[in-house]
Amino acid sequence: MKVDVSKPILDRNERMAAENRLLFDEHGVFVLDLLASPGAGKTSTILATIAALRDRYRIAVIEGDIASNVDAERIKAHGIPAVQINTGGACHLESDMIRRAVDTLDMAEVDLLIVENVGNLVCPTDFDLGEHVKVMILSVPEGHDKPYKYPNIFARAEAVILNKYDTMPAFDFNEDDFREAVRRLNAMAPVFPMSATLGDGVDAWVAWLAERIETQKRAGSDT
Template identity: 70%
Template sequence: MQIDMKQPILDKNDQLAAQLRKRFADNHVFVLDLLASPGSGKTSTILATIEALRDEFNIAVIEGDIASNVDAEKIKAQGIAAVQINTGGACHLESNMISRAIDVLDLERLDLIIVENVGNLVCPTDFDLGENAKVMILSVPEGDDKPLKYPGVFQAAKVVILNKVDTMPVFNFDREAFDASVRQLNPQAPIFPIAATKGEGVEEWATWLAEQIRAIQ
């Protein structure tokens, strides 16, 4: 006899995610769920995005990590509200975690919530957090073959960010092959090449995001 525990867990998660989505919509808050491997530059991308949009929008960040609050402190140092979630070993965030996190945020004053999910290219794709968009961040040092190895996360993403493009010559990254692989998996997803720590390419990504936020206000 085989007992499938995954579907009941996902069903419960999805029910709460639907409630979260309505709550966000009622308050006109746009929510991003950032998916990436450890070291891909999630936090640096968040900081660059904040810098580009903070004059127009009120932003908060939910940081998901197995342990520590290092990234949340980096966000707070920029004067941005940040809530730390430590999963204690779980490889992804779930909607019940997000529900508890937003209880300490003033949704009526926010325009954008950025969720930094746990660094993982598998588990987070299955869990709806009530977000408007999942965003896949890949860094050039990880290699241009990642869409072939982890197709699910690229298929789930509404947007793909290619980070650390300034290192492309060093790592012999095949941009054409990468783009073709992404297009095969997800033809609708725009690809934004950036170097977050240097601010390169961030303006185009931020412009796209600003348009999404304005559309729900």
């Protein structure tokens, strides 16, 4: 006998993601999910973002890693609330992990919540966490051909940060090819060249981000 099931495979994840989003919207919290491969500069980008925006917004960070709490400690050292999630081998964060982390933070005291996903260009793209935007970072040493190898993440991201831009002279990175490949996958996504550790190019990125935080804050104060 045939029985209809008709539900998303990731039903549980999607339901919790929707609940998370509702909670964030109620508090006017803007949530950014940062995706990149290991070593692309996710934590450095977060630190640069904190330095640029901490006087304007109350920021909190959720750090996703397979193991260790070194990233959360790095963030906390700057006086920013940070929660470490250890996935214990899992290759991506899921919405219920975010909820447990969020429950340890005071959402009334946060304007911008940055989620650093597990370093991986494949799995995190399929999982909604309840975030408002997914942004990906590609670092110059990884090569300009990555959009051809990992198209989904480039198609999914709402903005692309091209990090370690200062190392361009040392690598055979064709920026025109890279931008064209990103445009073919995702014409709406801006590309922000940046050197997070030097602070170069951070202004354009945080201006884009601040615009979205403002919109969310206005929406939050309306409810």
